[in-house]
Amino acid sequence: MDLNPPPPKSWSIHTRPEIIAKYEIQERVGSGAYSDVYRARRKSDNLEVALKEVHDYQSAFREIEALQILQGTPNVVVLHEYFWREDEDAVLVLEFLRTDLATVIREAKKGGGLPVGEVKRWMIQILCGVDACHRNMIVHRDLKPGNLLISDGGVLKLADFGQARMLMEPGYVVADDNLQLYEQKPLHQTEINQTPEVAFDAGSSCQEGNANQERGSVSKEEYFREMDELKAKISMDEIARETNVHDENTSCLATCTTSDMEEDPFKGSGSYEPAEGEDIKHGSLTSCVGTRWFRTPELLYGSTDYGLEVDLWSLGCVFTELLSLEPLFPGNSDIDQLSRIINVLGNPTEDIWPGCARLPDYRIISFSKVENPIGLEGRLPNRSPDEILLVKKLVCYNPASRATAMELLHDKYFVEEPLPVPISELRVPSTKSGQDEESSGEWYDYNDSDSDFDEFGPPKVTTTHSGFSIQFP
Numbered sequence: 001m002d003l004n005p006p007p008p009k010s011w012s013i014h015t016r017p018e019i020i021a022k023y024e025i026q027e028r029v030g031s032g033a034y035s036d037v038y039r040a041r042r043k044s045d046n047l048e049v050a051l052k053e054v055h056d057y058q059s060a061f062r063e064i065e066a067l068q069i070l071q072g073t074p075n076v077v078v079l080h081e082y083f084w085r086e087d088e089d090a091v092l093v094l095e096f097l098r099t100d101l102a103t104v105i106r107e108a109k110k111g112g113g114l115p116v117g118e119v120k121r122w123m124i125q126i127l128c129g130v131d132a133c134h135r136n137m138i139v140h141r142d143l144k145p146g147n148l149l150i151s152d153g154g155v156l157k158l159a160d161f162g163q164a165r166m167l168m169e170p171g172y173v174v175a176d177d178n179l180q181l182y183e184q185k186p187l188h189q190t191e192i193n194q195t196p197e198v199a200f201d202a203g204s205s206c207q208e209g210n211a212n213q214e215r216g217s218v219s220k221e222e223y224f225r226e227m228d229e230l231k232a233k234i235s236m237d238e239i240a241r242e243t244n245v246h247d248e249n250t251s252c253l254a255t256c257t258t259s260d261m262e263e264d265p266f267k268g269s270g271s272y273e274p275a276e277g278e279d280i281k282h283g284s285l286t287s288c289v290g291t292r293w294f295r296t297p298e299l300l301y302g303s304t305d306y307g308l309e310v311d312l313w314s315l316g317c318v319f320t321e322l323l324s325l326e327p328l329f330p331g332n333s334d335i336d337q338l339s340r341i342i343n344v345l346g347n348p349t350e351d352i353w354p355g356c357a358r359l360p361d362y363r364i365i366s367f368s369k370v371e372n373p374i375g376l377e378g379r380l381p382n383r384s385p386d387e388i389l390l391v392k393k394l395v396c397y398n399p400a401s402r403a404t405a406m407e408l409l410h411d412k413y414f415v416e417e418p419l420p421v422p423i424s425e426l427r428v429p430s431t432k433s434g435q436d437e438e439s440s441g442e443w444y445d446y447n448d449s450d451s452d453f454d455e456f457g458p459p460k461v462t463t464t465h466s467g468f469s470i471q472f473p
């Protein structure tokens with residue numbers, strides 16, 4: 001007897017003729033804030049794929065745009081094609097990746113740790129993926145172990161570009177004097193899925209008579225023209241929606257304006273709204289991005305003109321987790337998140353982080369002086385000085401001081417013994433287990449445990465001309 005309930009008939013993906021004509025949908029394998037993901041087989045050649053149905057327009061647009069630009073990059077998930085008809089959710093056809101780095105970490109914790117050679121190989125692959133994004137001026141904004149998917153052969157791929165932003169016009173690629181290392185990155189070509197032809201369903205299907213017509217690969221110019229048309233269409237829709245989205249200068253913490261005083265001031269801390277209302281031309285981005293545990297201090301203090309460096313902080317948190325098998329800053333609210341960071345790194349000041357005092361929420365929330373911050377050494381007690389140094393290059397207050405992905409790829413850590421193991425020797429879990437941030441069951445393990453927030457006692461809230469200020473004793 002089959003104990004699994006039949007899938008609800010209302011799932012729109014099951015009723016889309018253009019999709020079921022080409023793909024046999026097998027099971028739902030995951031869901032996120034804006035999407036449902038299904039495992040499926042392409043009928044023509046039996047290829048296993050992931051169908052990601054994205055329920056948010058902007059998130060779908062961002063993911064498609066970023067993945068198109070990054071196509072052919074070995075450490076970024078492959079987008080085979082996508083379907084996007086008017087008035088329906090976008091469905092992205094992605095290569096299917098069975099597991100992720102969160103599962104690797106969880107398994108390692110159960111099974112006695114990760115050998116240094118494996119840690120290095122995972123790190124190199126992540127760095128190659130992030131470097132490819134940053135060369136194209138794409139900021140991912142949601143790097144975390146659960147978004148680093150892994151193929152059966154051990155190739156790690158950045159995924160979930162729903163919050164990604166392009167910081168420059170498409171086509172801009174950062175030059176690098178030393179491309180050699182990037183090209184020589186020690187990936188095994190045979191293990192890399194060949195990038196398939198990308199078919200554009202969106203542009204054609206929006207036009208009468210062309211629905212569901214694949215057109216094969218198109219030139220870059222044609223692609224950007226299509227994207228421009230799509231953007232114009234989206235912006236019309238957004239006008240209607242922007243009346244009730246975040247103000248572009250409003251941070252998660254800064255939901256605490258005077259008019260919101262009757263509401264819980266920490267309400268915004270769990271909010272991961274898509275970055276609507278952003279004005280990239282004027283350098284204004286939302287600070288409500290990413291998953292809290294991996295979110296930078298500048299975002300927590302409400303910055304709206306940040307850059308690629310936000311990914312580098314997240315990368316440092318991921319690396320620390322690979323080394324310690326514990327999340328570095330598992331905050332349970334944005335304020336708790338900041339307090340955990342301050343307990344490790346000390347209070348941020350203009351001396352170590354020029355410009356911090358000008359961040360929107362820097363004066364709104366102040367913490368008592370932490371006399372003896374435990375430092376990253378304290379969070380990585382059994383790791384080598386080289387490993388701690390590597391993490392320090394990323395997990396530092398001043399965004400300008402964070403090392404780039406390319407700089408880290410050149411770090412001597414990766415060429416010293418023990419050397420990174422070949423990809424074929426990585427131990428790859430055969431399935432995925434749960435999620436890696438506060439929405440997961442694991443969150444409860446951290447929720448009441450060592451929250452530094454508990455130590456602060458009740459905050460003192462004072463009304464100011466711009467809102468209010470919160471002082472922790």
Ligand SMILES: Nc1ncnc2c1ncn2[C@@H]1O[C@H](COP(=O)(O)OP(=O)(O)OP(=O)(O)O)[C@@H](O)[C@H]1O
Binds near residue numbers: 030034035094161162
């Ligand atoms: N290509 C893929 N192959 C296999 N599983 C995938 C693939 N892409 C996504 N998934 C799984 O589907 C789930 C949701 O995917 P994803 O994180 O991309 O969606 P999201 O709505 O953007 O999520 P989030 O809430 O993290 O922003 C995750 O568990 C992820 O591991």
